Amino acid sequence: MIISAWNVNSLNVRLPRLLDWLATARPDVVCLQETKLEDHKFPVADLATAGYAAHYIGQKTYNGVAILVRHTHDVRDVAFGIPGLEDPQKRVIAATVAGIRIIGVYVPNGQALDSDKYPYKLAWLKALAAMLQVELAAHPQLAVLGDFNVAPEDRDVHDPAAWVGQVLVSPPERAALQVLLDAGLTDSFRLFDQPPNTFSWWDYRMLAFPKNRGLRIDLILLSPALAARCTGSRIDRNVRKGEKPSDHAPVLVDLREP
DNA sequence: ATGGCAATGTTTCATTGA
Numbered sequence: 012m013i014i015s016a017w018n019v020n021s022l023n024v025r026l027p028r029l030l031d032w033l034a035t036a037r038p039d040v041v042c043l044q045e046t047k048l049e050d051h052k053f054p055v056a057d058l059a060t061a062g063y064a065a066h067y068i069g070q071k072t073y074n075g076v077a078i079l080v081r082h083t084h085d086v087r088d089v090a091f092g093i094p095g096l097e098d099p100q101k102r103v104i105a106a107t108v109a110g111i112r113i114i115g116v117y118v119p120n121g122q123a124l125d126s127d128k129y130p131y132k133l134a135w136l137k138a139l140a141a142m143l144q145v146e147l148a149a150h151p152q153l154a155v156l157g158d159f160n161v162a163p164e165d166r167d168v169h170d171p172a173a174w175v176g177q178v179l180v181s182p183p184e185r186a187a188l189q190v191l192l193d194a195g196l197t198d199s200f201r202l203f204d205q206p207p208n209t210f211s212w213w214d215y216r217m218l219a220f221p222k223n224r225g226l227r228i229d230l231i232l233l234s235p236a237l238a239a240r241c242t243g244s245r246i247d248r249n250v251r252k253g254e255k256p257s258d259h260a261p262v263l264v265d266l267r268e269p
Numbered sequence: 270a271t272g273g274c275a276a277t278g279t280t281t282c283a284t285t286g287a
Contacts, residue, residue: 023277045276071278258274258286
């Protein structure tokens with residue numbers, strides 16, 4: 012079983028590439044971020060033809076998340092948002108798929124350390140931690156997937172010195188991510204030996220992708236029971252190539268049957 | 270030295286992203 016996450020940066024623009032990727036990678040579950048689509052515009056029929064059921068919550072211009080599930084799997088208990096967090100931004104969707112609790116997240120960017128959006132990001136991550144504590148207690152088999160907008164460590168940053176003082180790498184953000192890890196979740200990417208300088212996002216500007224000047228900010232966190240089933244964790248870097256790519260590449264994990 | 274690229278709606282610019 013393959014579960015995955017991809018920030019598509021507009022599903023309207025990226026639908027053809029998403030359909031290509033689904034046919035090639037054949038994931039069982041995909042969490043999408045930045046769909047930027049109101050619900051009545053979600054391409055349900057195209058995805059059904061491709062073999063996927065879609066669950067989604069979106070808005071115009073910004074944010075928007077979805078969970079796509081291959082028709083061979085059952086889906087239960089779809090939920091939206093973070094309980095107790097009043098937030099008009101559509102950033103969280105959850106569902107139980109084949110007995111696995113899937114939580115797709117699009118963590119706020121934060122914009123800059125002196126922006127109002129930065130404390131919002133930190134408060135948001137704190138609320139997510141509280142939600143995950145409850146979800147973990149209820150679902151031993153749990154995965155949190157998506158765009159975390161935090162590079163966990165300096166080895167996840169192409170040039171750590173150049174990023175000092177910026178969002179995505181600041182110590183408070185990393186500490187907020189560490190709270191999730193301390194709750195028992197594992198960054199699946201680090202369960203395995205990985206090539207150095209493996210990233211999931213590259214700026215559109217300044218030839219960042221051909222120069223591999225990127226960050227690893229798209230993560231799949233696994234509960235202990237699910238980490239025990241994980242046989243691989245990878246980033247599909249090729250998806251960042253070619254015409255009209257998203258600035259993010261998909262991240263995937265392979266899970267053996269329980 | 271703060272450039273540049275992409276997407277969107279408020280559209281021929283401003284805002285946001287990361």
